[in-house]
Amino acid sequence: MNNRRNWLKQIGLATVGIGFSSFETFANPPFEDYILPNPDKSPIFLRSNENPYGPSPLARAAMTKSVNSSNRYGWDLSSELIALLAKKNNVADNNILLGAGSTEILDLVLQYTALEKGNFILAETTYNYWTFPSEKLGIKKITIPLTKEKKHDLTAMLAAIDSNTKMIYICNPNNPTGTICERENLVSFIKEATKKAIVFVDEAYIDFTKEQSLSNFVIENKNLIITKTFSKMYGLAGARIGYAIANSSTIEQLSILKSSPNLSLTNVSAAAAIASLSDEKFIQQVYEANAAVKKYTIDQLTQLNLNCIPSHSNFVYFSLDNYKKDFFKQLEDHNIMGTKIYEENGKWTRITIGTMKEMQQFIEAIK
Structure with a gap:
């Protein structure tokens, strides 16, 4: 604990009257504010199972301060x-x-x-x-x-x-x-x-x-x-x-x-x-957001008659066997970064779970 307090002092997070627990409360904005802005012409990244909400606010502050x-x-x-x-x-x-x-x-x-x-x-x-x-x-x-x-x-x-x-x-x-x-x-x-x-x-x-x-x-x-x-x-x-x-x-x-x-x-x-x-609060919010958006994505893919494997992760594995369009061309045309065919038998592919807005755009792109 002493090492941590010394480190906090060095990077400027521990000041008189502000301990680490106080800083945690101070640094937690509404969850929606974690989502990083995505410029209009930037791709939607749904290829590498990354967390779309970015690092926690505590991590962002710590990284900035620790550069010194x-x-x-x-x-x-x-x-x-x-x-x-x-x-x-x-x-x-x-x-x-x-x-x-x-x-x-x-x-x-x-x-x-x-x-x-x-x-x-x-x-x-x-x-x-x-x-x-x-x-x-x-x-x-x-x-x-x-x-x-x-x-x-x-x-x-x-x-x-x-x-x-x-x-x-x-x-x-x-x-x-x-x-x-x-x-x-x-x-x-x-x-x-x-x-x-x-x-x-x-x-x-x-x-x-x-x-x-x-x-x-x-x-x-x-x-x-x-x-x-x-x-x-x-x-x-x-x-x-x-x-x-x-x-x-x-x-x-x-x-x-x-x-x-x-x-x-x-x-x-x-x-x-x-x-x-x-930052346990942030982790719980990411967990809940991923679960909700994943359910939406699987429901929508199922409505499109695409077979999905139940997922215990932040991505979904599904078959393109029943998909009549060029899936990867649809993604490319809508500036969405996907992955590949992992199994030719069944044309199985994977999509990362992004934010709700990103997954709504993904579903619209492949309809």
């Missing part, structure tokens, strides 16, 4: 953030490793996996951009098809593990499908799979659910790694803040692969993350 400390290394800020993240996830400080977004953590775990040549297992389709260097690292990628409900086939993934398997990756909720593993099944899978390999669970979107994190299992399980990010719910994709939660011995092994562990974040990013963790 950018001449200093951020060891103290990183230590403060680690302590807060450990408390939030009910683990110890030595169970946390910071990264410049969860992408850096994903890259790091892939390198760690490649120390002993073998294979790793993941679903098809899932978030896989981080796997592209695997071939050059000398490890084989094995993909397991999703179930017909677009969920991870944990039974098939478990059966695919062999003596050369070093890691199994599970994105939960899954990107791009928005599906989630039933907790009891996932816990059972982890208990069995970690007897033979590392299980890496990506919880980038878990804040959009009421699901409990698996972070408490890392204390006793050396082969379980969890990754989380501030890019989605917290609206800090461009600030690049992510972290791993793992057994202390695993964190130690991962840290060896970094020249400066826990120094990937800038002072500006670390300050934003620290402030964001205090």
Whole structure:
């Protein structure tokens, strides 16, 4: 707490008579004011699952003020953030490793996996951009098809593990499908799979659910790694803040692969993350807004006879099989940035949930 108060003094947020809790009240305008203006000729970005409401007001203020400390290394800020993240996830400080977004953590775990040549297992389709260097690292990628409900086939993934398997990756909720593993099944899978390999669970979107994190299992399980990010719910994709939660011995092994562990974040990013963790009101408002706009979007897509997968995230996965127009041309003509076809069989695509106004424009564009 002393570190935090000292930091607040340095960046000008703690003044006589204004503590952090008072500043939180002062900095929370009506939720509608969080929405950043979108100039008429700017694209509507519905492609990368970003938070359309931007960072919280506390994070914005902290980032602005912390620029003045950018001449200093951020060891103290990183230590403060680690302590807060450990408390939030009910683990110890030595169970946390910071990264410049969860992408850096994903890259790091892939390198760690490649120390002993073998294979790793993941679903098809899932978030896989981080796997592209695997071939050059000398490890084989094995993909397991999703179930017909677009969920991870944990039974098939478990059966695919062999003596050369070093890691199994599970994105939960899954990107791009928005599906989630039933907790009891996932816990059972982890208990069995970690007897033979590392299980890496990506919880980038878990804040959009009421699901409990698996972070408490890392204390006793050396082969379980969890990754989380501030890019989605917290609206800090461009600030690049992510972290791993793992057994202390695993964190130690991962840290060896970094020249400066826990120094990937800038002072500006670390300050934003620290402030964001205090703005519970903003997070609840984002959660509620996403749920309401997502329901509207799914209802409208369903009325257009487009099959949607129930979503536990801030995006919707749906089929273009029944769509008669050129979907991506419609988006382009209306200056909307979408994604791609993820599965040719069924022409499955994904759309990010923006603000209500943005999604109304999206629906009008594709009608």
